[in-house]
Amino acid sequence: MKDIAQVIEDTAAHLLKIAATELPTKVKETLLKSEKETEGALGKSQLHAINENVNIAETQSKPMCQDTGLVAFFVKIGDKFPLRSEVKTALVKATKRATQDTPLRPNAVDMFEGNTKNNVGIRGYVPWFYFDLVEGDKCEIIAMPKGGGSSNVGKMKMIPPGKGIKGVKEFVVEALAAAGPLGCPPYTVGVGVGGGEDMCMNLAKKALLRPLFEYHKDENIAQIEKELLKILNKLEIGAMGLGEGPSVLDVHMEFAARHPASLPVGVVISCWALRHAGATIDKDGNIDWHPH
């Protein structure tokens, strides 16, 4: 019998390393394609530098950016999976280990005690967990470290419901224009609509996990995603904010029901380094690494 908690810890530590050192294939391909298609020399040189850097990271197995992010895990636990709270304990241990082994930059700062030096907060909230209970006997883990520069340009607004979808689009345009060159574009944009003031941001972050160019199953939502992608690129932010090349690689949205009086909109922006990696572990401890 395998020690399932140990399997989770080992797997999650490795997922953090994959996320820090290798971009998902679609992101990598899109950045290479963007370099080819960008006509201006300024934008082309920025994208070339990004792609060269991504290549060094993968071949030398080193973090692609010195900001290895604040760690979050999206976890789905099946009813018949043998562990519950021990999953959380194993993920905290994995975070500490990956900080040493990858290495990750220590990015968990306590307001009173300073940097914890291991990416784990002393008050129990970091790494951040998004737990979900599902049917079955498996446990899915997705590691998503997110850099500070692009997190700083995230935005949330409670817009008047009377403004409707047009109001949602307006706010997304305003958020991206305000981000401008600050968060290392080209960006990938996650938009969460509805839920509440907290839920919309969670949904927006979750939307970033969907592979690039895979649009929402609901055709109405898919249409808005594609429209926003087109509109946001008209902002001409460009690679690194210098006005040339793509501003936004893709836009994904998630919707929840809203309160009749509220229309919460969350915008979570990722820098070019859209980092995440996942695996599913079954009840016997067999690991199925997700395509990356």
Place this chain on the structure above:
Amino acid sequence: MEHHLTTPIPPEDLKKIKIGDTVYLSGTVVTARDEAHLKALEMHEKGEKPPVDFEGIGLFHCGPVMKKDENDKWTVVAAGPTTSARMEIFQDEFIKTFHPGCIIGKGGMGLRTTNACQEEICIYGYFTGGAALLAADRIKEVKDVFWLEDLGMPECLWVYEVENFGPLTVTIDTHGGNLTEDSKKNIEAKKVEILKEL
């Protein structure tokens, strides 16, 4: 246009450069973030000299990840640029006091720095944000470190010998040009157009 510069960079070389040009720098580059800027300026006020002569060299807004090798020698793991906007509040005074040749960072800088660059002959080179390994690859030697105990690894002065460090996109030149400010104005104008059409 592409320029290959060697430190100390002669002011006449800097004057030939315009916003949008690409620069590759060889020679000495020193890292300095918020605290190192403050400390150097405080020392100057007291009539003391900082341990590094900044004149004509590259000043890098960067908090690197460093480690010691088996021979106890410092090596660079990752050294990408940090957001330069934080240094805007004292960069002009730093330029007037210490006369660096090329500031290196990301995200661009504002009007105060632009003015100081014009008056004191200095440029700002934009290194691709996040490209930490590309930067590390161009650093050939860690020559020295100062204030490590006092300020810690990200904030202290790391003295690097670099070769063809770049590409740096010049976004502030010696003629008062500022490419990121131009880009921001364009984004604002486009935003207004888009919102009208929605």
